[in-house]
Amino acid sequence: xxxxxxxxxxxxxxxxxxxxxxxxxxxxxxxxxxxxxxxxxxxxxxxxxxxxxxxxxxxxxxxxxxxxxxxxxxxxxxxxxxxxxxxxxxxxxxxxxxxxxxxxxxxxxxxxxxxxxxxxxxxxxxxxxxxxxxxxxxxxxxxxxxxxxxxxxxxxxxxxxxxxxxxxxxxxxxxxxxxxxxxxxxxxxxxxxxxxxxxxxxxxxxxxxxxxxxxxxxxxxxxxxxxxxxxxxxxxxxxxxxxxxxxxxxxxxxxxxxxxx
Amino acid sequence: xxxxxxxxxxxxxxxxxxxxxxxxxxxxxxxxxxxxxxxxxxxxxxxxxxxxxxxxxxxxxxxxxxxxxxxxxxxxxxxxxxxxxxxxxxxxxxxxxxxxxxxxxxxxxxxxxxxxxxxxxxxxxxxxxxxxxxxxxxxxxxxxxxxxxxxxxxxxxxxxxxxxxxxxxxxxxxxxxxxxxxxxxxxxxxxxxxxxxxxxxxxxxxxxxxxxxxxxxxxxxxxxxxxxxxxxxxxxxxxxxxxxxxxxxxxxxxxxxxxxxxxxxxxxxxxxxx
Numbered sequence: 001x002x003x004x005x006x007x008x009x010x011x012x013x014x015x016x017x018x019x020x021x022x023x024x025x026x027x028x029x030x031x032x033x034x035x036x037x038x039x040x041x042x043x044x045x046x047x048x049x050x051x052x053x054x055x056x057x058x059x060x061x062x063x064x065x066x067x068x069x070x071x072x073x074x075x076x077x078x079x080x081x082x083x084x085x086x087x088x089x090x091x092x093x094x095x096x097x098x099x100x101x102x103x104x105x106x107x108x109x110x111x112x113x114x115x116x117x118x119x120x121x122x123x124x125x126x127x128x129x130x131x132x133x134x135x136x137x138x139x140x141x142x143x144x145x146x147x148x149x150x151x152x153x154x155x156x157x158x159x160x161x162x163x164x165x166x167x168x169x170x171x172x173x174x175x176x177x178x179x180x181x182x183x184x185x186x187x188x189x190x191x192x193x194x195x196x197x198x199x200x201x202x203x204x205x206x207x208x209x210x211x212x213x214x215x216x217x218x219x220x221x222x223x224x225x226x227x228x229x230x231x232x233x234x235x236x237x238x239x240x241x242x243x244x245x246x247x248x249x250x251x252x253x254x255x256x257x258x259x260x261x
Numbered sequence: 262x263x264x265x266x267x268x269x270x271x272x273x274x275x276x277x278x279x280x281x282x283x284x285x286x287x288x289x290x291x292x293x294x295x296x297x298x299x300x301x302x303x304x305x306x307x308x309x310x311x312x313x314x315x316x317x318x319x320x321x322x323x324x325x326x327x328x329x330x331x332x333x334x335x336x337x338x339x340x341x342x343x344x345x346x347x348x349x350x351x352x353x354x355x356x357x358x359x360x361x362x363x364x365x366x367x368x369x370x371x372x373x374x375x376x377x378x379x380x381x382x383x384x385x386x387x388x389x390x391x392x393x394x395x396x397x398x399x400x401x402x403x404x405x406x407x408x409x410x411x412x413x414x415x416x417x418x419x420x421x422x423x424x425x426x427x428x429x430x431x432x433x434x435x436x437x438x439x440x441x442x443x444x445x446x447x448x449x450x451x452x453x454x455x456x457x458x459x460x461x462x463x464x465x466x467x468x469x470x471x472x473x474x475x476x477x478x479x480x481x482x483x484x485x486x487x488x489x490x491x492x493x494x495x496x497x498x499x500x501x502x503x504x505x506x507x508x509x510x511x512x513x514x515x516x517x518x519x520x521x522x523x524x525x526x527x528x529x530x531x532x533x534x535x
Contacts, residue, residue, distance in 0.1 A: 154366040162381040
């Protein structure tokens with residue numbers, strides 16, 4: 001059972017049926033004139049819009065840009081978050097000095113940094129990265145710190161009785177023991193990174209899928225706009241699945257311990 | 262781990278007796294609690310020789326676990342000194358490995374049995390030697406069929422064997438065992454007691470074994486130290502001259518076994534607490 005390589009390949013029939021029924025209902029209501037908004041297209045119109053986006057090639061360029069921003073921002077957040085989380089996790093003194101600052105910074109809505117980032121970096125990928133990294137950092141940092149601080153004290157004594165160096169204790173005990181918790185942080189952070197990239201593109205850097213939504217809205221092309229939104233949704237699902245799969249391949253034992261988290 | 266802060270005695274020159282492994286003299290331990298300092302152990306003096314099974318028995322709260330931690334270099338002694346192979350102990354010695362009671366916390370749950378056993382060897386020898394040592398340690402505790410299982414897939418007794426194998430793999434001179442079988446059922450316990458004797462016979466490893474089970478202390482021990490009171494002191498020591506190899510049924514029925522059991526009971530003074 002745990003050797004199944006791709007666990008998500010099974011198709012969820014009843015779940016799919018619900019979606020199809022909802023789409024049909026939507027189609028019927030719009031076509032029958034029950035719902036009347038000037039800019040609410042029917043699902044078939046959205047599909048046609050999706051086809052149009054795919055055929056012009058614009059969609060690929062937009063997706064590639066957003067994907068790049070998400071991956072880069074997430075990677076920076078992950079590297080920084082794990083490093084800081086480990087330091088804070090192993091050192092109660094460091095925690096005493098910095099937890100207050102973290103609790104002040106953490107609830108700040110990252111999007112409030114857009115004007116600041118725009119002033120500093122203009123319409124650029126850097127602006128986007130600033131908006132992504134600051135909020136996406138916290139889930140990684142907090143989960144890493146919590147995971148490390150939660151390592152059972154006995155394990156440190158095991159490290160001591162086998163005369164491990166401090167560095168070996170971190171590499172062989174602390175990180176693996178905290179890994180399930182760190183992985184939860186990585187997943188939360190990735191989801192957040194996509195949301196932030198889209199927002200940053202909507203209000204800051206005018207490129208990518210976030211800007212595509214705004215662009216098609218301003219062009220009064222609601223079918224294209226909805227198609228953009230659907231693409232963003234699919235991107236989110238794919239990113240999460242890709243990460244889950246990666247974790248499954250890299251850390252089979254740890255992903256068994258985090259399943260459902 | 263820092264050296265004992267107040268090793269007040271002049272540096273003790275141990276006797277060159279070849280088989281002397283551990284030598285504890287006048288050890289006391291004071292632990293700080295929120296409410297203040299508390300003396301856990303007082304004036305503990307004993308020697309342990311090579312290949313010997315030295316059992317330490319006493320009621321709970323007498324500092325038995327603390328004593329194991331002192332011998333393993335995890336807790337410094339407040340006064341007195343511990344020598345291992347003639348060296349003053351300061352921090353975990355390479356000759357000794359502690360086997361903890363709570364195997365579920367002491368094992369690395371993310372590693373297989375084989376990789377748990379390899380834990381103390383990594384980075385200290387070539388991979389081929391690690392593999393060879395892991396193989397023989399795992400075989401010694403009869404877990405060869407489970408080498409690729411994770412600890413959580415094993416029973417409690419098997420998990421405790423993994424911990425014993427992990428300790429044996431580094432080829433220590435002495436195993437420091439802190440009530441290792443206390444959480445196991447009676448049958449598993451009996452099996453592991455016999456395996457421990459077999460391991461000692463095959464490897465010559467000394468064993469310092471803490472327990473609150475009097476019969477276990479008598480059955481396993483070549484010598485027994487009875488530790489009582491708070492702070493804990495050694496009330497008596499016994500030389501156990503029961504025949505070897507010991508046998509779960511025959512040994513336990515010997516009049517001499519029953520006499521030892523009675524004598525240890527008396528030394529602990531159980532009726533006084535009843």
